[in-house]
Amino acid sequence: MFEQCLYFNTTSLARKLEREWTVAFKQFGVTAPQAFMLRVILKKPASLQSELAKEMNISRSTATRTLDGLQKLGYIKRSPSNKDGRESEIHPTAKAVKIMDELNFASGEVTKxxxxxxxxxxFERVVGYVRAVSEAV
Structure with a gap:
């Protein structure tokens, strides 16, 4: 019925992928969105919240909620920014650094x-097409 519906098919795929990554990240006590954001923070420490939101292609309010969850779990800390006084820099904690390799491995296993x-x-073709559509919309 919805064979030609981009919305239906992409959201169906997103739900299935969410389940895969949820299982992969369960051992760390984080959701898939939290894990992906934490991976960005580990790769780009001292990023501003707005930079993280842009990198993740999410709203600033969604970024705030995700960061709040990571902070409660002890994976990040916020500190005043010299770049922009209205925002905080987001830094990984030692707890986050400790799980970085395992977190990346878990994600890599799903990709594998x-x-x-x-x-x-x-796989490469599908990811490329999805990225192109996402950037075009």
Whole structure:
């Protein structure tokens, strides 16, 4: 019925992928969105919240909620910014740094599973198409 509906098919795929990454990140006590944001913070420490929101393609309020959750779990800390006095810099804590490799490995395992399921070429093609559509909309 919805074979040609971009909304239906992308949200259906998103729900399935959410379940995969939820299982992968459960051991860390974080949601998939929290884990992906934490991975960005670990790679780009001292980022401003607005920079993280842009990187993750989410609203600032969604970024705030995600960061609040990570802070409650002890994975990040906020500090005043020299770049922009209206925002805080987001830094990973030692607890976050300690799990960084395991977090990246867990995510990589899901990616490996999907590559195996689809094949490398198809996986690369699908990710490229989805990115192109996302950037075009």
């Amino acid at each position: 599973k999907l590559r195996k399921l689809l094949g490398n070429e198809e």
